[in-house]
Amino acid sequence: MTAPRSSGPALAVVGATGAVGTVLLQILSQRADVWGDIRLIASARSAGRVLAVRAEATEVLALTEDAFHGLGPGDVVVFLTPAAVSARWAPVVTARGAVVVDQSAAFRADPEVPLVVPEVNAHAVRIRPRGIVAGPDCVTAAMSAALGALHAEYGLTELAVSSYQAAGAAGRAGSEALRRQLSLVAGTSLGEHPGDVRRAVGEDTGPFAAPLALNVVPWSGELCEGGWSSHELAVRAETRRILDLERLPVSVTCVQVPVVTGHSLTVRARFENPVDAAHARKILEAAPGVVLVDDPAAGEFPTPADAAGTDPAWAGRVRVSLDDPRALEFFVCADNLRKGAALNATQIAELIAGEFAYFAL
Ligand SMILES: NC(=O)c1ccc[n+]([C@@H]2O[C@H](COP(=O)([O-])OP(=O)(O)OC[C@H]3O[C@@H](n4cnc5c(N)ncnc54)[C@H](OP(=O)(O)O)[C@@H]3O)[C@@H](O)[C@H]2O)c1
Structure with a gap:
């Protein structure tokens, strides 16, 4: 002490x-x-x-x-x-x-x-x-500030999210498992044989449901009714609680990706009225805890490599849905250990x- x-x-x-x-x-x-x-x-x-x-x-x-x-x-x-x-x-x-x-x-x-x-x-x-x-859970936390600011302006009516989750969300065990798997696959003739990754990693996939090195794993948590994972249901329930929208329709797919630190999410958020991408960008720019990085023509958009080690959620790729003028689509990254x-x-x-x-x- x-x-x-x-x-x-x-x-x-x-x-x-x-x-x-x-x-x-x-x-x-x-x-x-x-x-x-x-x-x-x-x-x-x-x-x-x-x-x-x-x-x-x-x-x-x-x-x-x-x-x-x-x-x-x-x-x-x-x-x-x-x-x-x-x-x-x-x-x-x-x-x-x-x-x-x-x-x-x-x-x-x-x-x-x-x-x-x-x-x-x-x-x-x-x-x-x-x-x-x-x-909250680190996936919920990664999108909350951006979503909260947009909800305050437009009134959220529906949400669909896919996560691209870092291994480090599973604690030291998660990041150590990914590092170990990456070193195992690094010595193989990668790409020549589709089964290489599974063979190189072997049975011990750590806290993940399948090898994570050079792979993506659409699973996180326990199996629940209807085929949903407990993690997906948790993100849904937590988002409803934080935004105080008890009945908000929310659909979540949780996916593990071979990133050590930094969660990413694609978000489709539907609102009460038609939305405008330029105005939505202004809202995100002014939102506490959010940094807007949204200039794809200049190659500028959020990536977990940039968000890792920083405090805010990085938002970008803000677009109005092609078939729904009330819906926005965007990408957000945040450090799962910091904001998460x-x-x-x-x-x-x-x-x-x-x-x-x-x-x-
Ligand atoms: N990692 C993330 O991105 C993230 C994000 C959001 C929330 N969380 C949550 O935050 C919590 C910590 O996660 P973490 O990733 O830091 O896990 P971690 O790396 O495994 O660390 C766990 C910590 O808990 C301590 N601990 C474990 N069992 C204990 C016991 N029986 N008595 C006292 N201390 C004990 C460990 O102490 P020793 O070192 O002595 O074992 C260590 O300090 C978890 O509930 C996790 O779900 C994690």
Whole structure:
């Protein structure tokens, strides 16, 4: 633990050693420092490791009751852990009066837990009967700011989305599996035999349903009724919650692609009235958390390689649908570790810290 600082609420980061946790520690060093003590927590495997946060060497604590000692009202605990860990430990934190910000799927469907993307529904943070605020899945998060801005102007009536998901969304295990598979296929006579990729990768495809190197995999999550995947249903439900459109028709296809970091989505959004592409571009340009990159004639459009390592969602390829003047089609990319997880969680935590600062005046 760092030496106690005199002012500001305490922040605890559970899952500080993971893919999202590592990025969150970097983000904390880059943003205005609103925090007093920062404590880092992970599994017993990581206890005693020393990580840098705000340029201070900070020892990682094992996740036990003791790790939360001294935390109370006004303090914030961010969970960047598997859902089962968040579900088990969040109530331990809220019993102390501290607020939980959870980035796992544990509470995203709980009607008593607000699901928040600050650019769209920051107000929802304040109503949290369980003392928990959730951040959305990284696919939902990638499109939320752009979609929220367009909805505010035009009124969204229907949504169809396909994701092109990075391997890193499956944590360290996902990016390590892709790197391993890429090194295995690199030595083969690629392209000469259609079966090369499967043969080179073998049976161990990591967290993916098929080899991901030099491939695309139209599957993410568990099988649900009607052939939908749990991930597709989650993106649908979360988008409805964040936009406060309970009955919005939403169709989602989730696809894994061999990208390490950076989700991409094709979005078809239908609105109440006819839309104009130039006006829609202006809305996206002005939208908080969105950068418009839309000049195909100059070869300028968003790609995950450009979005990775950056905060905003990058939007481009804005077109009015050929057969429907009320529908817009666009492409959006965002860093799944930043806007998709660590940045969104940090923004929520800062909103909560701000509330307590206001009451302390
Ligand atoms: N990766 C993304 O793009 C992304 C995006 C949105 C949401 N999320 C969600 O964010 C959460 C973290 O994802 P991640 O990608 O960072 O996963 P990860 O790389 O696998 O890291 C998991 C973290 O949780 C800790 N942990 C695991 N089991 C634990 C236990 N029993 N007790 C205490 N700590 C435990 C790990 O600690 P050790 O290092 O000690 O094992 C590590 O710090 C997940 O719920 C994920 O679904 C991820």
